[in-house]
Amino acid sequence: MIYGFFLRAIVVGVISGFLCAFIGVFVILRKMAFFSHAIAHIALTGVAIGFLVNVNPLASALGFSVVVGMLIPPLIEKSRLSVDTIIGILLPSSMAIGVILLGFVKGYKPDLLSYLFGDILAVSSKDLYIILGLAVFSIVLMYFIFNETTIMSFDEDWAKVSGIRVKYLNYLFVLLLSLIVIISIKIVGIILVSALVIIPGAAAINIAKNLRETFIYSILIGILGELVGIIASYFLNIPTGPSIVLTISIIFILTLRRRK
Amino acid sequence: MNNDTILSVKNLSVRYQDFEAISNISFELKRGDIAIIIGPNGAGKTTLLKAILDLLPHEGEVRILGKKISEISREERARIGYVSQKVDIIQNFPVTVKELLELSIKKTYPKSKEQKMKIEQYLDLLHISHLANKAIGELSGGQQQRFLIARALILSPEILLLDEPIAGIDITGEQTFYEFITCMNKQYGITTLLVSHDVTVVEKIASKVICVNRTLICEGKPDEVLSEEKFEELYGREASVYKHKFCKEGEPCEFYKDRGDLK
Numbered sequence: 033m034i035y036g037f038f039l040r041a042i043v044v045g046v047i048s049g050f051l052c053a054f055i056g057v058f059v060i061l062r063k064m065a066f067f068s069h070a071i072a073h074i075a076l077t078g079v080a081i082g083f084l085v086n087v088n089p090l091a092s093a094l095g096f097s098v099v100v101g102m103l104i105p106p107l108i109e110k111s112r113l114s115v116d117t118i119i120g121i122l123l124p125s126s127m128a129i130g131v132i133l134l135g136f137v138k139g140y141k142p143d144l145l146s147y148l149f150g151d152i153l154a155v156s157s158k159d160l161y162i163i164l165g166l167a168v169f170s171i172v173l174m175y176f177i178f179n180e181t182t183i184m185s186f187d188e189d190w191a192k193v194s195g196i197r198v199k200y201l202n203y204l205f206v207l208l209l210s211l212i213v214i215i216s217i218k219i220v221g222i223i224l225v226s227a228l229v230i231i232p233g234a235a236a237i238n239i240a241k242n243l244r245e246t247f248i249y250s251i252l253i254g255i256l257g258e259l260v261g262i263i264a265s266y267f268l269n270i271p272t273g274p275s276i277v278l279t280i281s282i283i284f285i286l287t288l289r290r291r292k
Numbered sequence: 293m294n295n296d297t298i299l300s301v302k303n304l305s306v307r308y309q310d311f312e313a314i315s316n317i318s319f320e321l322k323r324g325d326i327a328i329i330i331g332p333n334g335a336g337k338t339t340l341l342k343a344i345l346d347l348l349p350h351e352g353e354v355r356i357l358g359k360k361i362s363e364i365s366r367e368e369r370a371r372i373g374y375v376s377q378k379v380d381i382i383q384n385f386p387v388t389v390k391e392l393l394e395l396s397i398k399k400t401y402p403k404s405k406e407q408k409m410k411i412e413q414y415l416d417l418l419h420i421s422h423l424a425n426k427a428i429g430e431l432s433g434g435q436q437q438r439f440l441i442a443r444a445l446i447l448s449p450e451i452l453l454l455d456e457p458i459a460g461i462d463i464t465g466e467q468t469f470y471e472f473i474t475c476m477n478k479q480y481g482i483t484t485l486l487v488s489h490d491v492t493v494v495e496k497i498a499s500k501v502i503c504v505n506r507t508l509i510c511e512g513k514p515d516e517v518l519s520e521e522k523f524e525e526l527y528g529r530e531a532s533v534y535k536h537k538f539c540k541e542g543e544p545c546e547f548y549k550d551r552g553d554l555k
Contacts, residue, residue, distance in 0.1 A: 063382060179395050186381060186392060186428070189347050190443075193374045194396070195366030242427065243387040 041152045045258035048216040053254025056233035061185035069226040070123040076130035083137045094214040101206040150221035150273035220273035227277040238287040304352035313339045327500040335505045337487040373449030385429030418442045434461045454486040
């Protein structure tokens with residue numbers, strides 16, 4: 033079954049391309065690009081905990097990223113520092129903890145590189161079912177928070193005055209973003225995952241005339257980037273994660289030429 | 293608080309750690325009032341408006357439409373309109389005027405035909421029908437401000453709270469805006485509370501003035517409460533803007549009377 037792993041890679045690639053591109057539009061509109069980058073890097077500590085206590089590293093990464101991600105909004109509210117500064121403190125601190133914890137893991141850690149740089153071709157059937165389950169949950173959550181998140185992306189104060197529970201919505205958004213980032217770590221890895229979230233949305237904004245078009249273009253670019261990247265990596269024998277990221281980067285450059 | 297009172301503010305204070313931004317402010321608005329909050333830069337005008345809307349942690353009691361704002365249901369919130377000073381969006385924010393208005397009224401008007409009618413009506417009222425399909429990020433400052441006002445009015449609020457609504461609008465637009473606010477007040481009885489750094493607007497449209505300089509300096513009908521002394525207390529000794537009112541034709545203004553070259 034030489035094509036089994038390839039088929040799984042394609043399915044996971046399409047799912048991740050769709051989810052990242054969708055949430056990516058909101059991440060850009062809400063100026064949270066650095067936040068998504070941080071969530072991915074914070075996951076390293078979760079992966080290390082997983083290795084240490086012998087649980088699925090993706091599950092521990094998800095738990096840890098969600099917990100730390102949830103801490104960011106109240107920290108911003110309570111401190112006088114900007115979002116960038118808070119994330120700039122949390123991101124390297126979490127990575128430092130992760131690297132130190134990894135030092136305590138005994139023996140050879142073959143999986144570690146796949147978490148750092150992704151290995152979509154190593155996705156097992158079990159991984160596929162977990163990712164499918166998380167994806168369905170993410171899509172349902174996105175459906176319920178779509179309108180409110182759009183309003184909040186424009187003006188948080190207005191959203192509050194109109195009765196939208198901005199605080200809870202922010203937590204749900206962090207949960208959703210963490211879920212999607214963790215799903216995609218298996219594909220492109222901790223280092224490159226924020227590219228999957230940011231680049232399709234940024235490219236779409238370059239060419240779209242309205243919100244509807246922005247989402248459609250972003251999702252198309254996200255999925256196309258994954259498919260072309262996976263196929264190119266297979267036939268050119270190059271690493272899959274970087275191949276996907278380069279593909280969407282090229283698409284982004286092309287959209288600059290067509291910028292409105 | 294009687295039935296005629298639409299907004300009641302009692303002992304409202306806002307603290308930012310050790311700094312007290314506003315302290316013990318109390319006033320009431322009756323239905324149909326056009327009230328203007330004035331004060332110098334840093335006086336806490338925006339802070340006061342945001343605290344009234346529960347957008348900032350505060351002490352004291354605020355009642356809008358007879359209820360604490362936290363007790364007002366999402367449906368009832370449509371009765372409150374709000375225009376912020378500016379919105380902090382990315383430069384090429386891709387959501388169009390029409391799309392955002394649709395999202396704003398979806399809960400109240402679920403049918404798309406009703407939504408379309410309402411949107412056309414309010415875009416026309418604000419003279420921005422031609423911008424319906426334009427992305428908000430592409431609008432100029434003045435166009436964006438008109439859109440914000442359309443958005444605040446589209447659910448027919450009973451009270452409208454505006455923070456420096458004419459910032460970025462040119463002089464013609466400014467005039468039209470004040471006429472518009474007066475007209476909405478007369479025709480539909482919309483109570484308006486607006487923050488302005490421009491004192492001249494008080495005599496143009498206000499039925500009530502609220503003078504703030506971190507605490508309440510005066511409140512009431514402009515003719516009754518805006519004395520020279522109060523004005524000095526509010527803006528300091530060097531304040532000159534309002535003194536223009538006291539200039540007699542052909543004579544130098546009091547502020548400039550030592551400068552013969554300016555006669």
